Amino acid sequence: GPDATPEMKADFARQLGLDRPLVEQYLAYVKSILSGSFGLSYVYRRDALGVVVDNLAPTLTLMGAALAIATIVGVLAGAIAAINRKGTADRLITVLSSGGLCIPAFFLGLVLMLIFSIELRWLPTSGAGSWKNLILPAVTVAASNAAVLARYTRVALAEALDSPYVMAAEARDIPFWRILLHHAAPNAAIPVLTVLGMMVGALVTGSIVVEQVFSWPGIGNLFITSIGNRDIPVVQAIVVLAGAAMILTNLAVEFLYVLVDPRTRRSDH
Template sequence: MLNYILKRLLGLLPTLLIVAALVFLFVHLLPGDPARLAAGPEADAETVRIIREDLGLDLPLHQQFWRFISNAGQGDFGTSLRSKRPVSTEIAERFMPTLWLTVAAMGWSVLLGLVIGTVSAVWRNRWPDRLGMTLAITGISFPSFALGMLLMQMFSVHLGWLPTVGADTWKHYILPSLTLGAGVAAVMARFTRSSFIDILKEDYVRTARAKGLNEFVVVTKHSLRNALIPVVTMMGLQFGFLLGGSIVVEKVFNWPGMGRLLVDSVEMRDFPVIQAEVLLFSLEFILINLVVDVLYAVINPTIRYK
């Protein structure tokens, strides 16, 4: 297991290098001149030229890429063109609000999805199953931005119970986490149901029932652990998606997180911030997949990596 983890960690380097190259080329294909945006609309051509040289944008692309990789390897992602602050500082301030929002959304959505999926599988083709899958399809089909606006209209505008913007108190997390986690809960419910149905057909489950064991014991002790193996994969992917893909929700709720920072950076052609954020999102997905693979062995000790 240790050798497997070390090999996966070593595999980070070429993957991140490829991602860095693709992101670097992508941001340089965006329309607009970052030097002009940094100088301001009133700056003359000479000022723009000086800023372009200062940012290194006058160099050939391969030299710009090499400088970016060299500095990134030392933890230096440059300075934001928009705020004139270090990129690492910009991301550090936005990371925790996004992380806590993701944890809050993931917590309730996974719990609810597991419950709905398990109940739907145990009472397959009966009214609990139909009700649970109807809720799941609704959660998948309803756009997150529309759900966020609907929740704000109901609980903030009409009822006045919850705030709409900011991340100061626990109340600020309720509406964004509900909006962000609705789709995840729906996916988890459907995936858990499918996994449980396959497990409930296994011989050892029929044997446990033939021994006269309580149905609750059969489901929780003999079925749940094996059914969780594919579900854990989906949990990891969904967590990575929430952590790196909460852009729409953060924009709707004006959330001070990395998603909104990325949108603002794209609008302002803030190359250093865009490159650093995408690299961070890629690293998060790789590490989450590694954690999921390790959890396989924890859930099912019969699994071994060679």
């Protein structure tokens, strides 16, 4: 604090290792990170990673619900738009997805809260007491991601439906639903999976904002609070975990490529 004496500052610097050479500090930090230790939280006075893990479950619940909603709504809307190209459904979905991309998450959250919590009194405004508390935050986080998925799915599936192999299948009088599921959809799935992998970062940042709006007790709320308190170890732990989550998700997507599209498998022939 501003009233700290020089002796107190020196003692605190020794506790944090800030009195050592910079290179030594960095090497000690890297060693701690690799061993899973981010140091002690300045506020909670215990392991920073433990503080983050204690707040992780609500965020994972929110992200999982938002991802499920975004995937179902986005892929379904994109598929409908691709099948009905230049029709009314295509135009409507295009307009809605553009709106979903333009509306900030915090504004959408406040609007949903005003309508469904204050006016209609259907859902609670904040907290995490029951499944009802999850609906508005999850929809708010999912909105922009569903819009992105809808646009990518529409483009990818439209290209697949216009491809020569689909025209050949239609010429053989194969039912359209079979062409869609067995020929077009697997080829359109690769770019959609890529977007899903990249979406994890958007879910993390979106959750941070939305958790503040709805007072959701996850790492987003902890992140903002820790920044305000200058609790550097907790902030670093959250940032590193978010980066690790994106890397692991993209690795998982790479494995899914092989399952969805056999052409991506390596062959010795």
